[in-house]
Amino acid sequence: MQTRRASHHVSAQTTVFCTAITLRTVVTKVWKDVFLGKLDIRLLVDSPELVHTERLKSVKMTLKKLTFVTGNPMKVSEVRAILGNANIEIVNQDLDVPELQGTTEEIAKEKCRRAAEILQGPCITEDTALCFEALNGLPGPYIKFFLKELGLEGLNTLLVGFPTTAAYALCTFAYSAGPGTEPILFEGRTDGKIVPPRGVSKFGWNPVFEVNGTGKTFAEMSEEEKNAISHRGRALEKLTAFLRTQAVQA
Ligand SMILES: O=P(O)(O)OP(=O)(O)OP(=O)(O)OC[C@H]1O[C@@H](n2cnc3c(O)ncnc32)[C@H](O)[C@@H]1O
């Protein structure tokens, strides 16, 4: 009788011990993934029911949420429309991130680095440049200030006397896996020319940018038409392809 009770006691202890070891292994693996940046900790909060690492990996593969740091609601709406069926939810954070002077790459990387530091987590940022061939690529990343000071007509006046009005729109997305990691860039470009304003003026310099081969400015296109050929659409194609490879390696 005593022997039976003792063996029962030992087997209960063994079960508790094994469960503790298993739990410890799972928890250690999850926190290691979080620490190494393989797993966004917010996924744990969003999906507390998923405690098995294999299932957590599959959550990462779907990349449900991505924080897009921007103060521009039109960018958010275009990105959401373009990513519509890519199974990625864009969460917008309007943080006041300083934009440095420099090349489009330097500006994009530094902005994303700072955004990830403020957020203490992964994020994407985006910079849009409008580059005039006659001006060796200027205003480029400084288009926001030129547009604000000169207006749509002024962007045309700027090119009077130059032999070409050729221009291109350049969109640079930067992705940071978290603070302390080097942002990765994804560029998209659309070629066109600067023309007197045409179409509905809802977003930035859309009315003065006529896309090559279409005879239309961005402001004369439907959202779908613009997104299919835009600098933003092309950059997002590269970003989503990258996110898919990340998921495969997870
Ligand atoms: O917070 P962020 O993301 O920096 O938003 P922002 O509005 O400051 O954006 P940028 O620094 O990239 O400046 C780009 C300027 O070009 C404008 N712009 C950006 N994308 C555009 C697009 O697709 N069509 C027309 N104008 C655009 C935008 O309104 C800004 O005036």
Ligand SMILES: [Mg+2]
């Ligand atoms: Mg900006």
